Amino acid sequence: MTAVEARTVIELDRVDRYFGAHPAVLDLSFRVMEGEIVALLGRTGAGKSTALHMIMGVLEPTRGTVRVEGLDPYAQFKELRGRLSVSFQNDRLLPWRAAWENVALGLEILGFDKETQRSRAIEWLENVKIVGEENVRKYPHELSGGMRQRVSLARALCVDPALVLLDESFSQLDHVTSKALRSDFTELVRRLGKTCVLITHRIDDALEMADRILVLAAPAKLALEVRVTADRRADAAWLETQHAAIAAAMGGEDETEAA
Amino acid sequence: MSTRIDPETAAGLEPPAPAGAERNYFKRDLFASIVIIALIAFAMEAWSWVAPVYIMPSVVLTGDEILTILGEDYIHIVTTILRLLFAVAFSLVVGSLIGVVMGIVRPAEPFIKALVVIFTGVPALSWMLFAIFWFRGTEERVFFILAVILIPFYALNVYDGIKALSTDLIEVVETFRPSRWQVFRLLILPHIVPYVLMTTKSIIGYAARMTAFAELVSVNTGMGARMGLAQDELNMQGVIGWTILLVIVNLGVQAIVAWAEKRLLKWRPEVSVR
Numbered sequence: 001m002t003a004v005e006a007r008t009v010i011e012l013d014r015v016d017r018y019f020g021a022h023p024a025v026l027d028l029s030f031r032v033m034e035g036e037i038v039a040l041l042g043r044t045g046a047g048k049s050t051a052l053h054m055i056m057g058v059l060e061p062t063r064g065t066v067r068v069e070g071l072d073p074y075a076q077f078k079e080l081r082g083r084l085s086v087s088f089q090n091d092r093l094l095p096w097r098a099a100w101e102n103v104a105l106g107l108e109i110l111g112f113d114k115e116t117q118r119s120r121a122i123e124w125l126e127n128v129k130i131v132g133e134e135n136v137r138k139y140p141h142e143l144s145g146g147m148r149q150r151v152s153l154a155r156a157l158c159v160d161p162a163l164v165l166l167d168e169s170f171s172q173l174d175h176v177t178s179k180a181l182r183s184d185f186t187e188l189v190r191r192l193g194k195t196c197v198l199i200t201h202r203i204d205d206a207l208e209m210a211d212r213i214l215v216l217a218a219p220a221k222l223a224l225e226v227r228v229t230a231d232r233r234a235d236a237a238w239l240e241t242q243h244a245a246i247a248a249a250m251g252g253e254d255e256t257e258a259a
Numbered sequence: 260m261s262t263r264i265d266p267e268t269a270a271g272l273e274p275p276a277p278a279g280a281e282r283n284y285f286k287r288d289l290f291a292s293i294v295i296i297a298l299i300a301f302a303m304e305a306w307s308w309v310a311p312v313y314i315m316p317s318v319v320l321t322g323d324e325i326l327t328i329l330g331e332d333y334i335h336i337v338t339t340i341l342r343l344l345f346a347v348a349f350s351l352v353v354g355s356l357i358g359v360v361m362g363i364v365r366p367a368e369p370f371i372k373a374l375v376v377i378f379t380g381v382p383a384l385s386w387m388l389f390a391i392f393w394f395r396g397t398e399e400r401v402f403f404i405l406a407v408i409l410i411p412f413y414a415l416n417v418y419d420g421i422k423a424l425s426t427d428l429i430e431v432v433e434t435f436r437p438s439r440w441q442v443f444r445l446l447i448l449p450h451i452v453p454y455v456l457m458t459t460k461s462i463i464g465y466a467a468r469m470t471a472f473a474e475l476v477s478v479n480t481g482m483g484a485r486m487g488l489a490q491d492e493l494n495m496q497g498v499i500g501w502t503i504l505l506v507i508v509n510l511g512v513q514a515i516v517a518w519a520e521k522r523l524l525k526w527r528p529e530v531s532v533r
């Protein structure tokens with residue numbers, strides 16, 4: 001990849017965010033290029049979600065600038081309609097909507113007709129391996145936790161956004177479910193060439209999924225940057241060294257539940 | 260790809276609830292109801308043998324009276340049902356809107372809440388008397404009484420519903436950058452449906468009785484008014500006949516609400532398990 005040619009999708013420039021006198025994010029600068037999968041890695045409370053909220057445009061930086069596709073996501077909130085979507089740690093499905101209707105939520109907001117909504121939603125459910133009329137029509141309470149999270153990811157992808165943001169989307173699932181979902185998701189995002197920022201507090205998840213890892217130490221300050229390639233991912237010795245270096249930069253490995 | 264369904268998908272497939280279960284309950288309940296109705300009818304009949312007709316008329320006499328009502332006075336039944344349904348529908352819409360405004364427009368909340376709480380404290384009988392002073396038309400009187408009593412119930416319950424709306428859901432809908440109207444239609448409206456239905460379910464019986472009472476006190480048409488007339492004429496079989504019809508109307512509207520609840524809340528685990 002030639003960095004010169006790639007388009008910048010996200011740019012943070014010396015961003016601070018305070019809550020009262022308490023800094024959650026300090027002097028954070030980074031770029032994310034088109035088609036990249038970037039992990040923001042840090043301990044709970046490091047300020048990852050705060051950084052993500054600023055990229056989403058729901059939180060204003062105290063200082064510095066945030067740009068998404070060249071726009072200010074906070075001031076130009078509506079202009080980014082359909083350009084980015086988010087999946088969270090918990091599935092946040094609307095309980096009164098069947099699986100496909102949840103997936104179609106973004107399309108409905110963007111004004112697509114019912115027919116398109118339904119066919120696209122079903123297509124995206126298929127992409128996250130939920131198939132069959134009876135599953136597509138299930139309500140959230142009739143689905144397992146893993147399936148709900150799959151629906152939630154399909155909902156984020158269904159509007160065909162340029163940018164997908166994930167805040168600990170795999171952290172609340174059991175080991176096996178989480179692993180299957182992580183590899184399915186990474187494969188899908190790579191195939192589609194989507195730009196993706198994923199937040200995690202788990203070093204192994206970041207090493208497994210991301211092209212680039214930004215390690216944040218509280219309050220969110222860039223402590224280390226690691227580039228991951230397919231070759232490196234296959235190299236056990238490299239992974240081990242990096243794991244140790246990242247843990248040191250984070251200020252110790254974090255095994256608590258994410259927040 | 261031959262095996263697209265993974266174990267997780269398969270694990271999500273639960274067997275459908277046995278379809279027979281509900282019908283068995285229905286049969287059992289129906290049987291019990293018939294037994295109780297027969298016992299009441301028998302007790303009334305036995306009493307009528309020893310009591311004068313203005314204390315307790317016989318079952319046959321009462322049955323005759325009901326048939327007469329259905330043949331000649333049915334317009335009063337229709338009137339009462341329409342008054343009830345119209346007032347409930349109006350209160351539902353207005354009360355829910357007030358509840359939504361209370362929940363969304365934060366500065367308005369304490370004021371509207373105080374108003375609603377004070378209104379709920381006013382006895383129904385006072386509203387009935389006010390209505391007689393304030394309104395000449397009979398429809399206005401009944402409508403006012405019902406609306407003023409029912410609106411606070413909807414407002415308070417829907418307000419509670421709005422407060423219970425999770426910020427997680429608001430945030431996820433907001434990620435798609437909807438218009439305000441879309442937030443209302445896609446998030447708030449479906450979210451308050453259960454609260455509106457629960458409120459309707461809990462007030463509908465009360466509202467039906469209140470309609471009859473309001474008619475008795477303030478107007479001369481409708482089931483309540485005819486019941487009052489029968490009482491004036493010392494027509495005990497008339498009073499009992501109208502009472503039985505009121506019970507039937509009451510159960511009928513409750514059944515309609517229960518049906519609506521089942522249809523509209525099929526996404527809720529609580530309802531589908533019942």
Ligand SMILES: Nc1ncnc2c1ncn2[C@@H]1O[C@H](COP(=O)(O)OP(=O)(O)O)[C@@H](O)[C@H]1O
Pocket residue numbers: 019023024042043044045046047048049050051258259
């Ligand atoms: N809305 C808020 N108000 C006050 N403090 C907050 C708020 N959101 C986050 N914080 C604080 O900012 C810090 C970073 O939080 P967060 O971004 O959620 O971390 P992470 O997602 O990395 O676990 C924490 O100390 C947290 O208490």
Ligand SMILES: [Mg+2]
Pocket residue numbers: 048049050167258259
């Ligand atoms: Mg977080």
